[in-house]
Amino acid sequence: MADNVQTGDPVANDMLFEWLLRRGDTALVLGHRVSEWCGHSPVLEEDIALANIALDLIGQARLWLSLAGEVEGKGRGENELAYLRDAWDFRNVLLTEQPNGDFGKTLMRQFLIDAYQVPLMEALKTSRDNRIAAIAAKTAKEVAYHLDRSADLVIRLGDGTAESHRRMQEALDALWSYTGEMFASDAVDAAMAEAGLAPDPAGLKLLWQETVNAVLDEATLTKPDSDFAHLGGVNGRHSEHLGHLLAEMQFLQRAYPGATW
Amino acid sequence: MQVSTDTVWQWLSEIPDPEIPVLSLTDLGVIRDVDWDAQTLVVTVTPTYSGCPATAVINLDIETKLRSCGIDDLRLEQRLSPPWTTDWLTAEGREKLRAYGIAPPVDGTRSKAAQPGRLARLRGEGAFSVACPRCGSENTEKISQFGSTPCKAAYRCKACLEPFDYFKCH
Numbered sequence: 001m002a003d004n005v006q007t008g009d010p011v012a013n014d015m016l017f018e019w020l021l022r023r024g025d026t027a028l029v030l031g032h033r034v035s036e037w038c039g040h041s042p043v044l045e046e047d048i049a050l051a052n053i054a055l056d057l058i059g060q061a062r063l064w065l066s067l068a069g070e071v072e073g074k075g076r077g078e079n080e081l082a083y084l085r086d087a088w089d090f091r092n093v094l095l096t097e098q099p100n101g102d103f104g105k106t107l108m109r110q111f112l113i114d115a116y117q118v119p120l121m122e123a124l125k126t127s128r129d130n131r132i133a134a135i136a137a138k139t140a141k142e143v144a145y146h147l148d149r150s151a152d153l154v155i156r157l158g159d160g161t162a163e164s165h166r167r168m169q170e171a172l173d174a175l176w177s178y179t180g181e182m183f184a185s186d187a188v189d190a191a192m193a194e195a196g197l198a199p200d201p202a203g204l205k206l207l208w209q210e211t212v213n214a215v216l217d218e219a220t221l222t223k224p225d226s227d228f229a230h231l232g233g234v235n236g237r238h239s240e241h242l243g244h245l246l247a248e249m250q251f252l253q254r255a256y257p258g259a260t261w
Numbered sequence: 262m263q264v265s266t267d268t269v270w271q272w273l274s275e276i277p278d279p280e281i282p283v284l285s286l287t288d289l290g291v292i293r294d295v296d297w298d299a300q301t302l303v304v305t306v307t308p309t310y311s312g313c314p315a316t317a318v319i320n321l322d323i324e325t326k327l328r329s330c331g332i333d334d335l336r337l338e339q340r341l342s343p344p345w346t347t348d349w350l351t352a353e354g355r356e357k358l359r360a361y362g363i364a365p366p367v368d369g370t371r372s373k374a375a376q377p378g379r380l381a382r383l384r385g386e387g388a389f390s391v392a393c394p395r396c397g398s399e400n401t402e403k404i405s406q407f408g409s410t411p412c413k414a415a416y417r418c419k420a421c422l423e424p425f426d427y428f429k430c431h
Binding site: 058149 | 310311313314345346371372373374380383404405406409410411429
């Protein structure tokens with residue numbers, strides 16, 4: 001497509017590919033985690049809601065990974081990228097691969113990511129790459145709705161019963177050290193920002209904090225007093241959880257290569 | 262001989278949405294363009310939600326319908342931008358939804374990205390009411406932000422006590 005930033009593109013293709021994998025894998029791994037709830041949620045309505053959110057996320061992953069495959073130009077499409085890479089080739093943030101825990105922990109993880117995805121997609125709408133801007137405009141509407149839902153439930157459960165409050169505080173304490181990775185810029189981010197293709201993630205932190213502070217305050221939850229951040233997911237250094245997740249997600253294509261239905 | 266694009270639009274308006282068959286694909290607003298590229302008919306389609314499973318079925322239904330109308334040289338293109346919005350639901354489509362038992366979208370109520378207003382909205386300020394498609398009462402409540410498909414939310418009417426789906430403003 002002639003109107004995309006390709007001729008004289010200041011970002012090397014491998015940088016753009018890496019960055020697109022981060023978007024696609026973050027949506028894919030979170031989508032798979034959320035889909036694990038299907039048939040197991042506390043009530044039917046929440047089961048349906050979680051399944052629908054997983055669908056949105058997997059749909060977003062397909063858009064990002066299809067574009068990643070196109071940019072890579074080696075004949076790999078969304079399916080090869082999703083099903084035929086091993087853990088060290090995945091570029092999702094560590095927060096997304098954390099196990100679901102209880103319903104409250106799943107909702108807290110969702111909220112912490114939604115509050116990041118909303119300003120990121122808003123900023124990406126003005127990317128100089130039309131393909132990125134189009135996916136972001138599509139995704140922005142969906143993640144804004146997800147954030148309304150996850151924020152609402154974090155508030156209701158945080159400011160709920162003593163038991164629900166305790167569980168939400170424990171979830172927040174357990175997940176907090178995985179949030180810093182979303183804002184840790186590296187050379188890929190710097191190149192993307194320099195070229196006007198994507199915002200520097202560090203610049204999104206204030207917007208994220210604004211949402212998180214307001215919602216946690218309303219939820220009567222206490223933000224952990226630590227800046228320590230686990231890093232490495234976007235560079236392929238993952239926790240042990242990702243391998244187990246992939247073993248399930250990729251089983252069919254590994255056992256029956258090329259299977260379709 | 263090439264048929265006119267008006268005729269093609271007419272054919273497309275006869276294809277039901279796979280999940281809400283009371284709506285046609287043109288009512289839903291997912292057909293963005295119909296045009297001839299030399300001998301090839303090009304139909305441009307936009308997805309509703311990124312992960313909506315109906316998208317693949319919609320493409321298949323378009324192809325099946327047009328082939329049955331004698332179009333052999335056919336190409337489907339996906340267009341993401343501008344993203345699909347319920348603003349494109351036709352007035353006729355909205356009435357069909359209501360008659361079918363699904364409350365049509367309340368315009369102007371889509372989720373906003375901006376932080377200011379979110380908390381107020383979560384506290385119930387600026388809340389909007391969704392009229393029950395069966396009895397018309399506005400005394401209804403949301404049960405869940407999602408219903409039987411990604412495009413809907415689950416509601417309950419407190420007057421006639423029936424549950425119903427609400428087609429969300431998106």
